[in-house]
Amino acid sequence: MAGKGPSILVVAGDGGERRLIADLLREAGFVTVTSAEPGGAIAAMKREVFAALVVALAPGDAGGLLRDARRRQSAIKALIIAGPAEMSLGEDDCDTVIKRSYDPRQLLGCVFELVLRGTEREPLPRHSHAAELGIAAAEIACLHTRHATAAAAGALRLARDLTRQIGQTRAMHRRAAAAPIAGFAG
Numbered sequence: 001m002a003g004k005g006p007s008i009l010v011v012a013g014d015g016g017e018r019r020l021i022a023d024l025l026r027e028a029g030f031v032t033v034t035s036a037e038p039g040g041a042i043a044a045m046k047r048e049v050f051a052a053l054v055v056a057l058a059p060g061d062a063g064g065l066l067r068d069a070r071r072r073q074s075a076i077k078a079l080i081i082a083g084p085a086e087m088s089l090g091e092d093d094c095d096t097v098i099k100r101s102y103d104p105r106q107l108l109g110c111v112f113e114l115v116l117r118g119t120e121r122e123p124l125p126r127h128s129h130a131a132e133l134g135i136a137a138a139e140i141a142c143l144h145t146r147h148a149t150a151a152a153a154g155a156l157r158l159a160r161d162l163t164r165q166i167g168q169t170r171a172m173h174r175r176a177a178a179a180p181i182a183g184f185a186g
Contacts, residue, residue, distance in 0.1 A: 005028070005030045006030055006031070006050075006051035006052070006115050007030070007032070007048060007049070007050045007051055008025050008030045008031070008032050008033075008051060008053070008054060008115075009032075009033050009035070009041055009044055009045065009050040009052070009054070010022045010025065010033070010035070010056075011034070011035045011036075011037070011038065011041040011053065011054070011055050011056070011057060011065060012034075012036070012054075012055070012056035012057065012081075013036055013037065013056070013057055013058070013061075014056065015036065017056050017081075018034050018056070021054055024104050024107065024108060025111060027140055027144070028108055028111075028140075030051075030111070037057075037061075038057070038061055038064060038065040038068065041053075041065055041069065042068050042069070042072065045069060045072045045073055046072070049073060050073065051076075051077070051114075052076065052077045052079065052111060052114045052115055053069055053076050053077070053078045054079045054081070054111065055079070055080050055081065056080075056081040056100075059082070062080055062082075066078055066080075077114040077115070078114075079096045079097075079098065079107075079110050079111060079114055080096070080097045080098075081097075081098055081099075081100055081102065082097055082099060082100065083099070096110045096113070096114060098110055143162055143165050143166045143169060144166065146162055147159055147162040147163060147166065150162060
């Protein structure tokens with residue numbers, strides 16, 4: 001399912017967090033481009049238009065990146081990942097702020113909502129299945145981890161069962177993604 005949806009720019013100074021976020025979003029069907037720092041993110045924005053920006057940087061870096069990103073792509077929506085002390089960061093500058101240690105389902109739900117949200121001039125459409133999309137994507141990621149662990153341990157029967165579960169969850173994810181978006185006349 002990876003690589004077929006909207007493009008998301010992930011900017012995180014910590015390599016592990018950057019990979020985790022990008023992998024989670026790719027598994028949910030998004031195309032991801034990553035950067036470790038604001039300069040790389042702006043360079044990526046010169047080459048490509050993104051549906052949303054996920055930022056996990058220090059407050060000063062995150063705020064500066066948001067200003068530069070909006071100069072380059074005025075309609076870009078942003079999700080900021082911040083520590084508890086930084087939660088007031090950018091309340092006027094970004095669309096969503098979530099607190100570290102976040103649940104992957106929360107992050108996915110926020111990204112789905114951002115991507116499905118209209119521009120400021122449009123009403124705020126909400127996908128009637130946004131929660132299901134995020135939950136399905138997180139479940140697929142968990143099932144893949146369990147499958148890899150089972151296969152490595154030689155538990156072939158369990159690995160086959162997990163492969164079946166992954167297929168069923170992906171099918172559910174595709175059905176939810178294909179459902180009409182609430183607020184749009186079809």
